Amino acid sequence: MNISEFLNLLEANPEAELRFEYAHGKQVRADYHITEVKNVHIEATDCGGRQDSWRETVIQLWEPEQAEETRKSLSTRKALAILGRVGAVQPLLKERPLKFEYGNPEFHTSQLPVMGYEIQPDRLLLKLGTDTTQCKAQELCGPATSTTQAVKEEVAASACAPGSGCC
Numbered sequence: 001m002n003i004s005e006f007l008n009l010l011e012a013n014p015e016a017e018l019r020f021e022y023a024h025g026k027q028v029r030a031d032y033h034i035t036e037v038k039n040v041h042i043e044a045t046d047c048g049g050r051q052d053s054w055r056e057t058v059i060q061l062w063e064p065e066q067a068e069e070t071r072k073s074l075s076t077r078k079a080l081a082i083l084g085r086v087g088a089v090q091p092l093l094k095e096r097p098l099k100f101e102y103g104n105p106e107f108h109t110s111q112l113p114v115m116g117y118e119i120q121p122d123r124l125l126l127k128l129g130t131d132t133t134q135c136k137a138q139e140l141c142g143p144a145t146s147t148t149q150a151v152k153e154e155v156a157a158s159a160c161a162p163g164s165g166c167c
Contacts, residue, residue, distance in 0.1 A: 048137025
């Protein structure tokens with residue numbers, strides 16, 4: 001999901017409370033706050049020496065240390081107002097990947113992509129997930145794949161051995 005898709009979802013559900021599920025069956029507390037919207041520019045060099053760069057948006061969710069039991073969840077309307085305020089100060093990277101940064105004492109702080117959502121009459125639930133790490137230069141310096149190994153074995157089998165008389 002990107003910011004543009006997120007904004008459209010909020011606008012389509014203007015009276016809903018906005019909730020987040022950070023792990024199966026576990027939700028961010030209702031008294032959370034949106035504390036930051038970060039435009040992140042990443043410059044990276046992989047283990048094969050290739051450079052890459054990209055931008056993404058990270059929205060930070062924070063729970064107060066002392067739970068505010070009587071507080072209702074942030075509304076989609078309030079989230080739109082916050083994003084509007086941010087957009088007046090810095091550009092929203094509308095077509096870039098969107099992640100939510102969240103952590104609590106039982107869950108390590110992570111940047112979580114949106115894996116799906118549920119729309120109910122009075123609630124919009126964003127289901128956050130995890131990304132796995134990846135080797136972007138695997139073909140250069142990662143372990144050989146079975147296809148690569150099979151080709152190497154085929155070439156070795158068809159090669160002329162010294163003294164075999166094939167050449």
